[in-house]
Amino acid sequence: MRNVSLDIFRGLIIFLMIIVNSQGAGSDPYPILDHAEWFGFTLADFVFPSFLFIMGCSLAYSKASSLQWNEYFTKVAKRTLILFAIGLFLNWFPFFLFNKQGLFEWKYFENLRFMGVFQRLALCYFLAAIIVKASPKHSIIVGSVMLVGYWAAVMLLAPQGMQLTREGNLGTMIDNFIIPKSHLYRGDNGFEPEGLLGTIPASVNMIAGFICARYVRNNGFTTETLRKFLFAGFGLLILTSLWSVQYPVSKKLWTSSYVILTIGLDLFLLATLAYVYEVKNIKIASEFFQIFGRNPLAIYVFSLLFLKILLVWRVEPTVSLHKFLGEQVFQKVWAGAGGSLLFALCFTLICFLFALWLDRKKIIIKI
Numbered sequence: 001m002r003n004v005s006l007d008i009f010r011g012l013i014i015f016l017m018i019i020v021n022s023q024g025a026g027s028d029p030y031p032i033l034d035h036a037e038w039f040g041f042t043l044a045d046f047v048f049p050s051f052l053f054i055m056g057c058s059l060a061y062s063k064a065s066s067l068q069w070n071e072y073f074t075k076v077a078k079r080t081l082i083l084f085a086i087g088l089f090l091n092w093f094p095f096f097l098f099n100k101q102g103l104f105e106w107k108y109f110e111n112l113r114f115m116g117v118f119q120r121l122a123l124c125y126f127l128a129a130i131i132v133k134a135s136p137k138h139s140i141i142v143g144s145v146m147l148v149g150y151w152a153a154v155m156l157l158a159p160q161g162m163q164l165t166r167e168g169n170l171g172t173m174i175d176n177f178i179i180p181k182s183h184l185y186r187g188d189n190g191f192e193p194e195g196l197l198g199t200i201p202a203s204v205n206m207i208a209g210f211i212c213a214r215y216v217r218n219n220g221f222t223t224e225t226l227r228k229f230l231f232a233g234f235g236l237l238i239l240t241s242l243w244s245v246q247y248p249v250s251k252k253l254w255t256s257s258y259v260i261l262t263i264g265l266d267l268f269l270l271a272t273l274a275y276v277y278e279v280k281n282i283k284i285a286s287e288f289f290q291i292f293g294r295n296p297l298a299i300y301v302f303s304l305l306f307l308k309i310l311l312v313w314r315v316e317p318t319v320s321l322h323k324f325l326g327e328q329v330f331q332k333v334w335a336g337a338g339g340s341l342l343f344a345l346c347f348t349l350i351c352f353l354f355a356l357w358l359d360r361k362k363i364i365i366k367i
Contacts, residue, residue, distance in 0.1 A: 003061070005221060005274040006213065008286055010054045011293030012273075013047055018303045018351055020044045024343025025326030027336050033344075038166075038250060041261065045251040048117065049205040049262035050269075051296075052124055056209025059132055060217055072133055080126040082367060087118030090304050094312055102317025114183040115175075115194040123199040128206035139211055143204040147256040150201045151247055154255075166190075169253060171197035191252065198254040208263045212270065221274040229271040236264030291359045292352065298365035299358075303351045 023029040032043045064075050091113045154170050155163050162168025175195040185192045240261040249258045276282050310322035330339040
């Protein structure tokens with residue numbers, strides 16, 4: 001059974017993810033649509049943990065939870081491998097590139113980045129799915145222990161004074177030890193933003209989604225439910241303000257303070273959506289976001305493939321179609337960050353048309 005508020009929440013997050021990922025060329029985006037450099041928080045930093053949260057919500061409604069352990073583990077492992085494989089494919093696609101001189105080059109496996117967004121989704125899904133199956137009633141305790149344990153490990157096991165730096169943090173040490181350097185992200189001075197250790201705190205975002213949706217499944221979106229979500233969200237924001245003094249909010253490090261901040265905001269957002277669309281029964285934009293929310297992973301994959309095609313399609317040897325449209329079309333219409341956003345909105349509209357086609361054909365792509 002589908003839940004309207006959860007579908008709208010899911011669709012809104014996919015909409016924001018595409019907007020953030022597809023800013024046009026020719027200008028820096030609005031700061032709120034760009035990730036914080038290291039510490040700090042923007043709207044762009046909100047979308048990925050929120051997608052993990054909504055994936056956790058889906059776990060609470062999954063029919064697989066009634067399966068016996070062996071069958072359940074097989075199903076979870078299979079989906080984990082599929083998600084991870086999609087991530088590798090997206091990193092490799094379209095299997096070639098044009099270098100800075102505009103010359104064609106193949107993208108060889110020996111330089112393929114192993115980690116990425118889908119890889120993190122896969123690993124978080126595996127960890128969260130096992131935890132909520134093993135102990136659904138104690139998931140909140142397990143998640144809390146994971147966050148505190150991650151904090152302790154980061155602060156105690158890395159060189160003193162280097163714990164929260166790009167080069168010296170524990171996650172970087174683990175990634176460099178396990179993953180060959182040629183298979184790590186090369187766009188942030190060698191730091192891997194979707195590294196292995198970050199899977200632990202990121203999984204808590206998914207576990208929180210499960211806890212939230214399990215409560216909704218058992219109690220519904222009543223006024224009392226919304227009151228409890230708002231109260232819990234407010235409490236998490238207070239905890240964030242206290243914890244972040246010693247352990248700053250950072251998406252790239254996926255700090256524990258960042259986790260509880262995003263969970264708190266997710267509870268606020270979900271309570272607001274439930275109040276508007278279920279308590280007050282207001283229908284503004286509900287169908288638009290539900291269409292995005294019915295095939296979230298498929299639409300997100302489509303957006304990434306489409307963007308990569310624009311980036312590799314040459315108008316001139318050193319000018320991609322993405323660069324040409326951003327600089328010569330959208331920047332002419334609206335110079336600066338506005339033009340960059342306008343490009344992203346048009347790009348997202350095309351993704352919506354794909355989502356609408358799937359919806360009209362009643363196609364639900366489950367990954």
